[in-house]
Structure formats: structure tokens, C-alpha cells
Amino acid sequence: MRMTASLVAAAAALCTAYTASAADISGAGATFPYPIYSKWADAYKKETGDSLNYQSIGSGGGIKQIQSKTVTFGASDMPLTAEQLEKDGMIQFPTVMGGVVPVVNLDGIKPGELVIDSNTLADIYLGKITKWNDPALAKLNPSAKLPNQAIAVAYRSDGSGTTFVFTEYLSKVNPEWKTKVGANTSVQWPVGIGGKGNEGVAGTVTNTKGAIGYVEYAYVKQNKMTYMRMINRDGKAVEPGSKAVQAAAAGADWAGTPGMAVIITNAPGELSWPMASATFIIMYKQPQDPAASAAALKFFDWAYSKGDAMAEELDYVPMPDNVVGLIKKVWADQIKAKM
Amino acid sequence: MAELSVETSFTSAVVDRTRALKRFALTDAFFRSLTRICAISVLVILGAIMFSLVEGSWLALSTFKLDFVTTEVWNPVTIKFGALSPIYGTLITSFLSMLIAVPLGLGIAIFLTELCPPLLRRPFGIAIELLAGIPSIIYGIWGLFVFAPFLQSHVQPFLIDAFADIPVLSSLFAGPPYGIGILTASLILVIMILPFIVAITRDVFETVPTVLRESAYGLGCTTWEVTRNVVLPFTRVGVIGGCMLALGRALGETMAITFVIGNAHRISGSILAPGTTISATIANEFAEAVGDVYFSALISLGLILFFITFIVLAIARYMLLRLERQAGN
Numbered sequence: 001m002r003m004t005a006s007l008v009a010a011a012a013a014l015c016t017a018y019t020a021s022a023a024d025i026s027g028a029g030a031t032f033p034y035p036i037y038s039k040w041a042d043a044y045k046k047e048t049g050d051s052l053n054y055q056s057i058g059s060g061g062g063i064k065q066i067q068s069k070t071v072t073f074g075a076s077d078m079p080l081t082a083e084q085l086e087k088d089g090m091i092q093f094p095t096v097m098g099g100v101v102p103v104v105n106l107d108g109i110k111p112g113e114l115v116i117d118s119n120t121l122a123d124i125y126l127g128k129i130t131k132w133n134d135p136a137l138a139k140l141n142p143s144a145k146l147p148n149q150a151i152a153v154a155y156r157s158d159g160s161g162t163t164f165v166f167t168e169y170l171s172k173v174n175p176e177w178k179t180k181v182g183a184n185t186s187v188q189w190p191v192g193i194g195g196k197g198n199e200g201v202a203g204t205v206t207n208t209k210g211a212i213g214y215v216e217y218a219y220v221k222q223n224k225m226t227y228m229r230m231i232n233r234d235g236k237a238v239e240p241g242s243k244a245v246q247a248a249a250a251g252a253d254w255a256g257t258p259g260m261a262v263i264i265t266n267a268p269g270e271l272s273w274p275m276a277s278a279t280f281i282i283m284y285k286q287p288q289d290p291a292a293s294a295a296a297l298k299f300f301d302w303a304y305s306k307g308d309a310m311a312e313e314l315d316y317v318p319m320p321d322n323v324v325g326l327i328k329k330v331w332a333d334q335i336k337a338k339m
Numbered sequence: 340m341a342e343l344s345v346e347t348s349f350t351s352a353v354v355d356r357t358r359a360l361k362r363f364a365l366t367d368a369f370f371r372s373l374t375r376i377c378a379i380s381v382l383v384i385l386g387a388i389m390f391s392l393v394e395g396s397w398l399a400l401s402t403f404k405l406d407f408v409t410t411e412v413w414n415p416v417t418i419k420f421g422a423l424s425p426i427y428g429t430l431i432t433s434f435l436s437m438l439i440a441v442p443l444g445l446g447i448a449i450f451l452t453e454l455c456p457p458l459l460r461r462p463f464g465i466a467i468e469l470l471a472g473i474p475s476i477i478y479g480i481w482g483l484f485v486f487a488p489f490l491q492s493h494v495q496p497f498l499i500d501a502f503a504d505i506p507v508l509s510s511l512f513a514g515p516p517y518g519i520g521i522l523t524a525s526l527i528l529v530i531m532i533l534p535f536i537v538a539i540t541r542d543v544f545e546t547v548p549t550v551l552r553e554s555a556y557g558l559g560c561t562t563w564e565v566t567r568n569v570v571l572p573f574t575r576v577g578v579i580g581g582c583m584l585a586l587g588r589a590l591g592e593t594m595a596i597t598f599v600i601g602n603a604h605r606i607s608g609s610i611l612a613p614g615t616t617i618s619a620t621i622a623n624e625f626a627e628a629v630g631d632v633y634f635s636a637l638i639s640l641g642l643i644l645f646f647i648t649f650i651v652l653a654i655a656r657y658m659l660l661r662l663e664r665q666a667g668n
Contacts, residue, residue, distance in 0.1 A: 031626075058626025060634075078629070150515055157602030157615075159415075159627025182416030185627045193517055193613040194602030196623060200483065207488040207518060 025296045028055040029062020029075030032161050032216070033279045036096055037075075039310050040303045052299055059161060059185065066090070066282050072292045074282040077161020078185055082258030089285050091334050093260055093327045094278030095300065097249055097317040099217040100165045101240040101275070102228040105205050106132065108145060109226060112239055115140050117231035118266070118274065122174035124151055124212060126181070127191035132210060140231070147210075154204040154213035157194025159185040165277040166214050169265035214275075217245070218315035232274045233266050244273035245317040254323050260330070278319070286336050293337035301328070392645060395638035398631055407639060413604035415624075420636035422643060424604045428614040429647065431521060432596065433589040435610065436528035441582055443529070444536030449566050451537075452544040464541065471534035479598030482527045483519065487599055490526075491518030495611055513609035517601065521610045524600040528592060532585035539581030543574040575662055583655040590648055593618040617644045 027037075034056035041052035057065075059076040066074030067088060080092060102116060120136045123129040129136060133146045156163045168183040181187050195201040198219040205213040205225070217240050220227045229237045238244050248267035254260055264276040281300065287293035304327070308318040319327075400407060403420060410421030451463055495516035502508035547570050555565045571578070601613020602623055615623075617640045628634045 060625075060627045060629045063629060152515070152517060157597070157619075158623040182414075184416045185629065186415050186624055188412065188414040188416070188604060192603065193519060194615075194623070195483075196597050196602065200598060203483045204519065207484070208491065 025050065025052045025073075025292065025299055026054075026071045027052065027062075027073040027075060027281075027296070028057050028065040028071045029282075030059045030077045030161060030279050031056040032077050032098065033075060033096055033316070036307075036311050036314050036316050039314065040299075040307050043307075043310065044299055044302055048302075050295060050299065058159070060159065063282065066284075069284075069288055072283070072287070072289070072296045075279065076282060077277070077279050078164045079261035079263065079278075079280050080259065080282060081261060085259045085282075090282050091259070091285055091330060092280045092282045093300075093330060094262070094280055094319055094323065095303065096311050097245055097264070097276055097278045097319065099240050099245045099273050099276040099317070100162055100169075100214050101217050101220045102212060102214050102230070103202070103205050103220060103225045104213075104228060105207075105209060105211045105226065106147065106149070107209065111224070111226045112229055113141075113226075114144055114228045115231060115237045116228045118170065118173035121230075122170045122177045125153060125155075125170065125190070125192070126177065127153075149210040152204075152208045152211040153189075153192030154201050154208070154211050155189050155192050155194050156186075156197070156201055156214075158196050158200075160197075161185065161277065161279065162198070162214065162216055163187065165263065165265060165275050168263050169275045172266050217241070217317075221315050230274050232270075232272050233268050234270045234272070236270050238271060238273055240273055242312065242315075242317045244271055245276040246320055248272035248274070248276045249278070249317070249323065250320045254326050260327075276317075283335065285334050290337040293335060297331055297335065297337065304328075389645070392638060392642040396635055396642045399635035399639045402632060403636075407636070408643070411604065411606055413620075415628075415630075415633055418630065418632050420632070422617070422636075422640055424606045425615050425617040425620045425640060426643060426647070427606050428521065428600065428616040429590060429618070429644070431610070431614070432525045432528055432600070432616060433586060435522070435525035436532060436589050437582070437586055439525070440529045440532050440536055440585060444533050444581075444585075445540060445578070447533075447537045448540035448544055449570075451541050453562055453566060453570070467534050467537045470530065471538070475531065475592060475594040478527055478531055478595035482523065482595060482599040486527065487518035487523050490523055491516050495522075498611070510608045511610055514611065516611060517613060519599045519601045520612050521600065521607075521614045524596050524614075524616075525610075527595050527599055528589050531592060531595060532589050535585040535588060536581050539584065540574070540578050543577030543581070544570055546577075547573050576659055579655060579659055579662075583652065586651060586655075587648060590651065591618055591644065593622045597622050617641075617647075 034054065037052065037054045037056075041054065045051045054075075055065075055071075059078055062071075062074040062076055063080070065071045075095075076092075080090070085092060102121060104114060106114075114137075116137070117140060120129065120140065123136065130151055132149045132151055138146055164183060164185045167177075167181060167187050170181070171178040171183040181190065193204060195204040195213070198215045201213040201215050202219060202223060202225060205211040205215075215225070219225070220240065227240055229239055232238050245264075247269050248264045251267050251269045251272060252262045252264050254262055260280075262278070264278065266274050267276070283293060283296065304319065304324045311318045399420060403410075407420065407422055408426065409423060410419075411423040412419045412421045413424065414420070447463075447467065451460055455463060495514070495518070498512045499514045499516060502512045551569055551573065552565060555569045560568070596616050597619040600615060600619055602615050602619060603613040604615055604620075605612070607614065621637050621640055624633075625637055628637055
């Protein structure tokens with residue numbers, strides 16, 4: 001669904017690109033938000049005549065492009081640190097969020113039936129828990145019938161924000177994971193097989209009996225995969241979903257974190273989903289072309305006020321209102337480009 | 340008017356000829372320099388690629404030195420990179436696929452040229468050539484969703500059981516059966532490189548003069564003897580050329596491999612285990628590689644692949660030279 005929607009949006013964006021008369025906004029980076037940026041761009045074009053040219057080349061590429069000033073904004077799934085931003089004279093702000101969800105393939109297990117906590121998940125990915133009927137899993141799921149079956153671990157082989165969120169969460173909650181593996185868009189996995197993209201991990205999990213993997217929430221929903229519930233920081237088992245991710249985001253300290261580099265993992269709150277993250281836009285404080293930056297800000301301003309429904313249609317999670325207010329304050333204070 | 344023009348052309352015939360000759364010489368010179376520019380441009384492009392590869396990989400190679408090709412650590416978090424497992428994966432998948440594809444391809448080509456009823460030749464030939472036209476992403480998706488599950492449920496458990504008691508083979512075919520891994524990648528490669536081997540060997544087999552073939556048959560040779568002693572020696576160079584082209588494709592194949600090899604930076608004794616190749620690693624990690632050393636390490640992988648291809652081609656040339664010398668004696 002998301003594929004078709006994004007294709008249609010991309011095609012529409014292409015068709016209209018040639019007739020663009022007003023300001024063209026250019027951006028490049030993360031692939032995760034590409035479908036929603038194209039959808040917003042299409043609607044924005046219809047409303048204002050301004051078009052957005054977004055190349056989804058990956059977060060690393062997006063950061064490189066903004067550093068070499070070939071685009072007005074860069075987009076990254078992994079926030080830059082405050083020092084990095086300061087060094088280059090840039091700011092960043094979040095646009096939409098997504099959650100990362102563990103999925104399994106076990107006979108007779110329904111979606112949401114199994115519960116898992118952070119340490120068990122870490123031990124599985126460290127190769128310390130190798131069977132589904134391990135006492136740790138059995139203790140969390142007393143009523144489920146867990147088979148004496150080997151666990152096939154699946155991970156994202158391509159560098160991705162999804163992997164970053166997953167490994168960042170495990171690093172935060174499990175000291176052994178932090179020292180042995182760490183957090184990054186790609187890491188050295190102790191065990192398991194790598195699939196390329198969400199579809200690769202999903203394919204591996206769907207085809208392999210006894211497999212566990214992690215994919216974007218939207219992917220779980222659209223493909224009706226067998227997801228797991230997770231025990232969050234407050235010790236409550238939560239279902240993955242838009243509400244749970246927003247609950248996690250609302251509790252995060254956006255104002256107090258330098259560069260808004262918030263990674264919404266292990267968030268407090270009874271309803272919070274433990275593995276979530278926003279995707280970020282990176283721009284210069286003193287842009288070479290203030291008019292272009294102003295046009296880009298105008299686009300994102302429009303997206304925050306009118307784009308929420310479109311984001312939810314594609315199973316993204318919109319930013320909570322208090323965070324949007326904060327973002328607009330940062331724009332006004334720090335970017336030298338008047339809208 | 341017509342008469343007049345005939346007359347003038349007749350009187351100035353000599354002048355015209357020198358002019359025409361001059362024009363020919365000019366176009367010839369132009370043509371010569373045009374082809375020369377085309378040839379030189381290849382060298383320039385190759386040189387530019389070499390230069391940017393060396394320049395891009397300098398940081399990683401000078402940081403890790405020899406460790407880059409002798410260790411199997413690939414850790415973007417601690418920024419430690421060793422390319423041994425992608426190098427191993429590239430070589431082993433290419434080797435395994437050639438091991439299967441060369442005999443299979445030669446068999447198909449021999450059947451098509453020597454034994455196949457003329458009516459079936461075209462359909463078979465076209466079917467093989469169509470295989471070459473399928474984009475590699477299709478092979479990748481098909482491999483992941485159709486071929487790997489089939490191997491996992493039907494072939495790999497059988498292999499694991501069958502070789503369980505044999506010392507060396509048991510570790511070569513050690514489980515668990517994931518479906519995707521080195522073996523699956525090699526088998527997908529077989530399908531992908533087969534058309535190159537078949538198409539080229541079939542074409543060179545057809546260049547064997549009928550008189551040679553018929554005289555061999557006339558002496559009472561069997562089809563096997565004709566193939567072994569007449570067709571293959573006559574077409575050796577072309578056959579090896581075709582195989583090298585296939586090997587080049589196998590070494591560099593990216594997309595299909597990425598989907599079915601399992602993308603694990605580990606060297607395992609078992610060919611059922613997941614692994615990775617140079618091109619798969621680059622395809623997986625290039626887009627999100629943040630940090631200079633990481634980026635440079637990926638470019639270094641490209642440089643290494645370049646070298647491997649170069650060495651393979653050099654060995655092929657050397658083999659051809661030796662064969663020709665032997666034939667001369």
C-alpha cells in the first residue's frame with residue numbers, strides 16, 4: 001500500500017516538476033520518510049504551486065549533501081549530535097516518527113500473543129538464548145505454548161535508522177550489549193542472518209520457522225505480521241501502534257536535549273512503546289540562500305499543520321503539538337531566513 | 340542543362356580525382372583519429388576510476404594497513420574494519436558457481452550443437468538467452484521468496500543428514516538450514532552466469548569447420564570423441580573466454596546475492612551458513628555509511644574487487660598463452 005502510494009506520489013511529483021514556476025525546494029537523505037515527504041510535496045504543490053525535490057539516497061548521503069551545500073535540507077534517521085551541529089552551524093528538527101517492532105514466525109502463535117522484555121531481546125540477539133522454550137521466554141509467557149525450536153535471528157543488513165533505534169535501545173538497557181555490540185545504523189552482529197531492507201527482514205522471518213526479526217511498525221501493520229508486545233520502562237506490556245509511539249514522544253525531553261537529538265527509546269510512561277524514533281531534517285542556521293531555506297521552512301510549517309492525516313494514512317506517527325511548538329520556536333530563534 | 344554538366348564534369352575529371360583522393364585521405368585521417376580517441380577514452384576512464392578508488396580508499400588502508408585484508412572484524416561502531424569475510428565470500432561463491440555452471444553450460448552447448456534435433460535448437464537457444472535478460476533484482480526476489488524456502492525445507496535438511504557422518508563434508512554442510520546462505524547465493528549465480536557460458540560456447544562450437552567434424556565421424560569417432568578431440572581443442576580459446584566473462588559477472592554480481600547470501604560478516608566452514616560478498620557489503624552499507632573511515636573502508640572494498648578481477652583476468656590470459664604454446668608444439 002505504502003509502495004503504491006509513494007509511487008503515485010513520486011510519479012505525480014515528477015510530472016509536475018517541469019511546470020514548476022515558483023520556488024523549488026531541494027532536499028536529500030533518509031529513505032524511511034520518503035513516502036510521506038512525497039505525499040506532502042504533492043499536496044503542497046497543488047495548494048501553493050511550490051514543489052519539493054527530495055532524493056531518498058540514505059541518511060549518510062543526505063548528511064554529505066547538506067555539508068557540501070548542494071541541497072537546502074538534509075534528512076537523517078539518526079540525529080546528529082549537538083557538537084556536530086554546532087561545528088557546521090546547523091540545526092535539526094524532527095518531522096514524523098515511527099516505531100520498531102519485534103516480529104516472529106512460530107506455529108500457532110497469534111500477533112501480539114507473545115511478550116518480550118529488553119534483556120531477553122538482547123540475549124537472543126547476543127546468541128545467549130537460542131531456543132524458544134528458554135526459561136526467560138517461558139517466564140514472560142506462561143500461557144503460551146513455546147516449542148523446543150532453535151531461534152533464527154534476522155537483522156537488517158543495510159545501514160538503516162531502524163537498526164539504529166533497535167541497537168540504541170538495547171545499548172541503553174543492556175550493559176553487555178553496549179560493550180559487545182553498541183549502537184549504529186549497522187553493527188557487527190554476534191549471530192543471525194541479514195536481510196536487505198524491511199522487506200528482506202520480513203521475508204526472512206516469514207520464510208523461516210522459528211525466526212525473530214525487527215521491522216518498522218508500518219511494515220508490520222500493512223503486512224499483518226506476527227508482532228510481539230514489549231515490556232516498557234514502567235514494566236507494562238504494550239501493543240505497538242501510533243498511540244504508544246506518541247505516548248513515548250510526549251514524555252521525551254525535547255526542550256532540554258541539545259540539538260533536539262532525542263532518540264525515543266526506553267521512554268517513561270505506562271503507555272509508551274520502548275523502541276521509537278523520529279526522522280530529522282538538518283538545515284543551516286545561516287543559509288547561503290535564505291529564500292530557499294525560507295521556502296523549505298514554509299513547507300514544513302504547512303506539513304506540521306495540515307499533514308498529520310496524510311502521515312497517519314501511511315502509518316507514520318505525527319509529532320505531538322507541544323513538540324511542534326518547540327520546533328517553531330527554534331526556527332524563529334536560530335535560522336536567519338524569514339518565512 | 341544536362342549536356343552541359345556532363346561536358347564540364349568530363350573536362351575537369353582529373354581535378355576531381357585529386358580532389359576526391361584528398362577527401363578520402365582526409366576522411367580516413369579523421370576516422371583514424373576518431374577511433375583512436377574512442378580507444379584512449381577507455382584508458383582515461385579506467386585511469387580515472389583507478390585514481391578515485393585509490394584516493395578514496397587511502398584513509399582506510401593507511402589506518403588498518405595489512406589488517407584490512409587479514410582480519411574479519413567489520414564493526415562500524417568501534418570503527419574497525421577488516422575485509423577478509425567479504426573477500427572470502429566473493430571467492431567462494433564465484434568458485435562454487437563456476438564449479439557447477441561450467442560443466443552444465445558446456446553440456447548444454449554440446450547438446451545444442453552436436454545432438455539437438457534442428458527443430459528444437461532455436462527454442463532452447465532462445466530460452467537460454469532469455470535467462471540472461473532477466474534483471475538481477477528479479478533473481479534476488481525470486482531467490483528470497485521462492486528458491487530459499489524450497490532449499491530450506493527440501494534440500495538443505497537432506498544435505499545435512501546425508502553428510503552428517505562423513506568427516507570433512509559434515510562440517511561443510513553443517514546446519515541449521517536457514518535457506519539463505521553461501522550455497523543459495525552460489526546456486527542463484529549458476530542460473531545467472533549460465534547464459535553467458537552457453538551462448539558463447541555454442542557460438543564458438545558452431546565455428547568448427549564441418550569438414551573437420553565430418554572427417555572425424557568418417558573415421559568412426561563417437562560423438563563424445565568428436566567433442567573431446569576435435570571440437571573442444573579447436574575452440575579452447577573461445578570457451579575459456581566465455582567462462583572468464585561468466586566469472587567476471589559472478590565476482591561482481593550484487594543485487595541478487597545481497598538478497599540471498601544472509602549478509603553476515605563471518606567466515607564459516609559450512610556453505611549453508613550466511614556470509615557476505617564485497618559487492619553485497621557495498622550495496623548494503625554505502626547509502627548509510629556515516630564517517631570518513633567507514634566510507635573509505637567501503638571504497639577500499641571496491642578497490643580490492645577491482646584487483647581480484649584484474650588478477651583473475653591475468654591468470655586467464657596466462658592460461659590461454661600456455662595453451663597456445665602447447666598447441667604450437
